[in-house]
Amino acid sequence: MSYVIGIDLGTSAVKLLLVSKEGEVKVEVSQSYPLQQVRSGYSEQNPADWLEQTIVGLSELVTQFKGSVDEIKGISFSGQMHGLVLLNKSNEVLRPAILWNDTRTTSQCRQLEQTIGKEDLLRITKNPALEGFTLPKLLWVKEHEPEIFEQTNVFMLPKDYLRYGLTGAIHTEYSDAGGTLLLDIEKQTWSSELLSRLGIDETICPPLVSSHAFVGHVTAQVAEATGLSPQTKVFAGGADNACGAIGAGILSEETTLVSIGTSGVVLSYEKDKETRVDGKVHFFHHAEPGAFYKMGVTLSAGYSLSWFKDTFAKEQDIEQLIREAGEREPGANGLLFTPYLTGERSPHADAAIRASFIGMSSTHTQADFVRAVLEGITFSLKDSIELFREMGTKVEKIISIGGGAKSEVWLQLQANIFNARIVKQTSEQGPGMGAAMLAAFGVGWFDSLETCAEAFLSEQSTYEPDPIQVERYAEMYPLYKDVYTQTKQLNQALTTYR
Ligand SMILES: Nc1ncnc2c1ncn2[C@@H]1O[C@H](COP(=O)(O)OP(=O)(O)O)[C@@H](O)[C@H]1O
Numbered sequence: 001m002s003y004v005i006g007i008d009l010g011t012s013a014v015k016l017l018l019v020s021k022e023g024e025v026k027v028e029v030s031q032s033y034p035l036q037q038v039r040s041g042y043s044e045q046n047p048a049d050w051l052e053q054t055i056v057g058l059s060e061l062v063t064q065f066k067g068s069v070d071e072i073k074g075i076s077f078s079g080q081m082h083g084l085v086l087l088n089k090s091n092e093v094l095r096p097a098i099l100w101n102d103t104r105t106t107s108q109c110r111q112l113e114q115t116i117g118k119e120d121l122l123r124i125t126k127n128p129a130l131e132g133f134t135l136p137k138l139l140w141v142k143e144h145e146p147e148i149f150e151q152t153n154v155f156m157l158p159k160d161y162l163r164y165g166l167t168g169a170i171h172t173e174y175s176d177a178g179g180t181l182l183l184d185i186e187k188q189t190w191s192s193e194l195l196s197r198l199g200i201d202e203t204i205c206p207p208l209v210s211s212h213a214f215v216g217h218v219t220a221q222v223a224e225a226t227g228l229s230p231q232t233k234v235f236a237g238g239a240d241n242a243c244g245a246i247g248a249g250i251l252s253e254e255t256t257l258v259s260i261g262t263s264g265v266v267l268s269y270e271k272d273k274e275t276r277v278d279g280k281v282h283f284f285h286h287a288e289p290g291a292f293y294k295m296g297v298t299l300s301a302g303y304s305l306s307w308f309k310d311t312f313a314k315e316q317d318i319e320q321l322i323r324e325a326g327e328r329e330p331g332a333n334g335l336l337f338t339p340y341l342t343g344e345r346s347p348h349a350d351a352a353i354r355a356s357f358i359g360m361s362s363t364h365t366q367a368d369f370v371r372a373v374l375e376g377i378t379f380s381l382k383d384s385i386e387l388f389r390e391m392g393t394k395v396e397k398i399i400s401i402g403g404g405a406k407s408e409v410w411l412q413l414q415a416n417i418f419n420a421r422i423v424k425q426t427s428e429q430g431p432g433m434g435a436a437m438l439a440a441f442g443v444g445w446f447d448s449l450e451t452c453a454e455a456f457l458s459e460q461s462t463y464e465p466d467p468i469q470v471e472r473y474a475e476m477y478p479l480y481k482d483v484y485t486q487t488k489q490l491n492q493a494l495t496t497y498r
């Protein structure tokens with residue numbers, strides 16, 4: 001027997017899957033780490049925590065594995081996107097990583113628009129300046145922590161740091177590089193034009209490789225700490241959403257992906273680099289060679305639910321909370337929630353907006369609140385689905401992945417709010433499975449990711465939209481959308497108090 005390992009460096013936890021050559025998940029391990037949010041809009045993690053927990057997870061996986069470690073042929077990665085990791089000349093981490101959901105960089109985004117111009121940014125990177133992307137974070141460090149910027153030898157993205165920790169080799173790959181806002185998407189190179197206009201030395205950008213590229217073996221030290229064989233081959237990997245797309249079989253334009261992890265994502269495959277999304281949604285390289293995807297992002301999707309639970313129902317079981325919410329009426333008895341806890345990206349690129357509960361009454365119970373949170377998160381994903389539909393994308397069949405896809409109640413809610421058929425696969429761990437598939441493709445078990453998908457992926461259950469509930473949610477949706485318009489100025493005024 002032969003196996004590969006897919007490692008998904010999420011925001012809440014690192015998830016490791018041991019997958020057989022037949023695509024069966026044999027061992028699944030998850031190790032969590034904290035998120036530091038010291039001020040509203042700030043979000044950081046310690047790269048040492050990622051590496052430490054991955055090593056713990058790998059040794060746990062090896063312990064649970066019944067076979068010989070020589071049978072584990074390859075490892076690859078999926079990782080939360082955009083996070084800025086800075087290393088000095090000795091490859092030591094210079095400061096905590098500034099994450100994708102950190103929105104402190106509004107002024108750097110405006111500066112970028114002035115220095116480069118919105119049109120040139122779109123022409124080169126196919127994306128607008130958004131707080132979550134890596135370049136504004138780099139400019140923030142340059143401005144606020146010049147002594148750290150001076151010492152920077154190379155920047156990295158989260159899963160690239162993990163790969164460096166396991167192999168000692170420094171790279172990034174195209175699917176994550178697009179999310180830095182420094183990649184020339186058409187030329188597939190770091191943009192010398194942007195870098196020179198911003199006065200940033202190109203040497204701080206890591207070398208670029210393809211997602212399935214072989215980049216080395218695990219080091220002897222890592223092999224000893226985890227029990228893995230030092231012969232285990234390591235492949236580059238991809239951005240978590242690109243890997244999620246692979247792990248959900250989004251390798252053609254027919255199906256759409258919805259991922260509910262810490263963030264929420266709506267994603268569809270694009271063959272053509274000429275596709276224009278005009279900055280309304282993101283446009284990046286897929287982890288499949290030569291392909292692309294467009295993507296809308298809700299910053300606090302699963303995070304809104306976790307926040308609610310941690311703040312108001314810490315001791316309660318998440319599944320029980322969702323089950324009780326599922327028994328309440330659609331519309332949560334007139335309670336609306338907008339999930340803007342850390343600002344928003346799609347369709348409102350607004351770092352200052354914050355979440356609301358609208359319509360609270362003394363008759364509302366905890367279950368109504370949880371229902372409103374689930375509905376609000378799902379409405380916010382519908383905003384991206386509507387953008388896709390306006391662009392001409394048919395959204396009829398959706399593969400749903402991420403922590404949110406563990407819940408039947410939430411899957412049915414997605415079908416009713418999106419008015420689309422929702423499919424859950426045998427594993428909801430799309431990004432980890434996508435990473436395992438990149439390793440399987442990399443070691444040469446398959447001649448394409450499509451053939452790998454045929455062997456590895458299968459659908460488990462389908463959720464059809466219920467026409468009565470579809471109509472009810474269609475009536476509520478304009479009310480949900482109005483909350484943004486009505487609370488925008490209020491939230492802007494409240495920034496002084498944060
Ligand atoms: N049993 C469950 N049912 C529905 N949602 C869940 C369940 N368990 C966790 N979640 C949601 O899944 C989210 C984590 O999803 P995950 O894909 O692991 O995130 P990440 O990749 O960002 O670490 C949590 O924030 C939580 O809201």
Ligand SMILES: O=C(CO)[C@@H](O)[C@H](O)COP(=O)(O)O
Pocket residue numbers: 010011012079080081082100101132179240241261262263264265282297
């Ligand atoms: O910023 C984005 C995409 O642009 C996020 O989707 C991150 O990639 C984090 O993902 P999760 O931890 O929610 O999987």
